[in-house]
Amino acid sequence: MRRQLEGSLAVADTVARCRPRVVAAYPISPQTHIVEALSELVASGGLAPCEYLTVESEFGALSACIGASAAGARTYTATASQGLLFMAEALPNASGLGLPMVMTVANRALGAPINIWNDHSDALSQRDAGWLMLFASSNQEAVDLHVQAFALSERTSLPVMVCMDGFVLTHAVEEVDVPEQEQVDAFLPDFHPRQSLDPDHPVTIGAMVGPEAFTEVKYLMAHRQLRALDEVSAVAQEFESAFGRTSGGLLQPYRTDGAELVVVALGSVLGSLADVVDELRDEGLAVGALGICCYRPWPFDEVRDALRGVTDVVVVNRAVAVGSGSILGQDVRLSAPRGTAVHDVVLGLGGRPVTRDVLRRLVLDVVTGRVGSDSLTFFDLDHDRAAAELARELADTVPANGGGS
């Protein structure tokens, strides 16, 4: 049913319809509304049977989820920003032990300085944790991805992170079609865990593995993660057949046919980007956009195919890998066919708006040669402010005269 709904509440309703047996979470902006709504649903009996675990931290939340999943329960949690980092110790345990679960990350900047607004620093910092990572471009897609995520997670026996932009999506009220309970029930089979803790059939999950087998275990993890690419596509197709709308999948190309310049991005910026592509196409520029929905595993071949024949690729990075460059940009560079110029651009950090106007200027700046392809560009930077600060620091480091005798 289509309803005007806050993104968080739409996600909470959808998660509830996926019938998790255990929800363990700790509140943190901008994710809080999701688990608040779920806790109320559990308390009111609207989501039953389900155990809502009030935990003392995000570390506790994910640890509880690991235990719940190991016991064979469909499991859900949500977090953001430093909350995700507080889970960092446990993230590779969930994936390494092959424990299915779904986590929403309401993407938010990482401090310091503390900043509660949206960028992708949190999720991208955990790109190697072994979780499948899906990025939603809209609230409708966020809703749909959660249904897909449970299916995907349980089919692959891997944990899935559904990323949605904090505030921009979580707090935006717009029309969303939250799937009906019968639809979800028909789409999502009962959870049959690959392994579960059962006193009648005891197993040991997560015992120590020594050098004689550790490499093989890691190889198998890498292999399974890449093999999940096929499942991401398959689940998206099944979803489309069942629900009659396209959501998720590996990539979301927009007017890339014949495009000479393609902008690659994650998340909610894709909506504005599509509008800018339409405008510029109308003005005669051969531009397109490539949304990455499945960030991990990285769809290497699919990205390469999508960029074949493209002269200039612009990567919109809403995170920065301090000391090396960008994060998404590195992945795109590896996939870009030889000879493609990759313009690696950082923008929209800590909630700075990435509007149509900004995106339009970005593309035009690339077209007019103002954005290089050999280095990282901070777009929309207040150069005067940065230069003044650097000059001041430089002055501070000049030793005072006559300090000796």
Place this chain on the structure above:
Amino acid sequence: MNLPFAVTLGPGSSRADHTGAWRTERAVYVQRTAPCGNACPAGEDVRSWLYDAESGGAGYEAAWRRIMETNPFPAVCGRVCYHPCETACNRGHLDEAVGINSVERFLGDEALAQGWRVEATAAPTGRRVLVVGSGPAGLSAAYHLARRGHAVTVRESAPVAGGMMRYGIPRYRLPREVLDAEIRRLLALGIQLEVDTPVTDLDAVMEAEGWDAAFLAVGAQLGHRTYLPAASAARILDAVSLLHGLEEGERPLLGRRVAVYGGGNTAVDAARTARRLGASDAVVVYRRTRERMPAHAEEVADAEAEGVVFHWLSTIERVEPEGLVIERMELDEDGFPRLTGRTERLAADSVVLALGQDTDLSFLGEASALRVSDGTIDTDRAFATTRPGVFAGGDVVAGERSVTIAIGHGRRAAESIDDWLAGRPPAPEADVDLAPYEALNTWYFQDADRAHRERLELARRSSTFDEVVHGLDRETALYEARRCLSCGSCFSCDNCYAMCPDDAVIKLGPPGEYVIDLDYCKGCGLCVQECPAGAIVMVPEET
């Protein structure tokens, strides 16, 4: 299940890893002394009988039987005891002490209603013991001696047994049918009671009748007199005689305005009795302050509710036909009252003296081998007098005086007499390892405010001798018993079993029986922290 390689394995065990080797301290289950039982003058194992009562139903009888192991008067003590157990109760630090006294009364009344009885625990020994006095000390000793198989005779100078329970405590605090029923049940053990039979010469009786032992519990029946300059017309009585006479059916002429001189419980009893006898003004004159008054605060509050007025820091200078001349006092730097020279008049038709009680030891005779000091019989800790085979307890020996203390004396003296008759050395005193409040983990106990006993409506309290304090109903008694924190004693909550990170706590089967598997106990102390009752302690390992 098709298990993933290396990540999920078949069942293994960490039992080969004897983590107990890491331990520097071990957890040990202990049974510590509960403050309530430790404070009980009758020596009741309060914590244990509360635990019995917590199960309700058959638990009530088990609880009552446990009380009866030490105290044959639960229904009496549930009314007149000043419950030092509650003063000591650890729950007082948390919210309010457990209403131990009210639960005891419930159990005592339940026993009378159900007709529960106790039997002797030993076969007849053929030994004969004389108990002189049928007050709480004498009857308690008789009870414990009879249960141990001795033939006991109680001699009482008054026409009815009970001593101060009958002749000192007014009916509105202790209805006589309750007292009579508990005495009847006690005598049913085969105790001979001889009333109207004062012992006037102990030596002669001991010699002529061939008793194997005697217990002297004649009490302190004489009102302490003090010299008051008084006009000849002044009506001056003493409280002990007043209360005693009332019990024998006298209606003393007190007049409309009654002054009571003194600050103990007897003074308060006299004043409350005066109100019930029709006095419009009942005034207690006491030389110290409320805080220093020996009377129990609850009694004082009840008296005030009934219209008794207290004149603190006042002493009677003289008694005149129209009333009293009272001199005001003040506290000196050390808190002692001293005279100020300021006087005032208090209209009074009579003055009741309640200045303490003295013993009448004339029955010991001139030639007695018993040593006496300051009007009380000397005894050792076993209540033995200086004459072999003769013991004494209750108000007749030095120390604090109350019904419950006397009952305790009677029991301990009976044990000593039993030892003496058997030629057995006395048992060593048990060690006291009090469970302090700090040892408890009260987080695990539910909030539960104390249930208070209802009281008779005021209108009936100034005109009748009906019982003032009501008992608890079944449900409330159960609720109150369950407020017990079981200080220092395991109550089988399984916290240790559930929380041990090494699974080193083994349940033996019966409730409350656990053992620690020292192969695996790391000595972390979690069980000690999480034991609600403080019944586990850490003991250093020998190094």
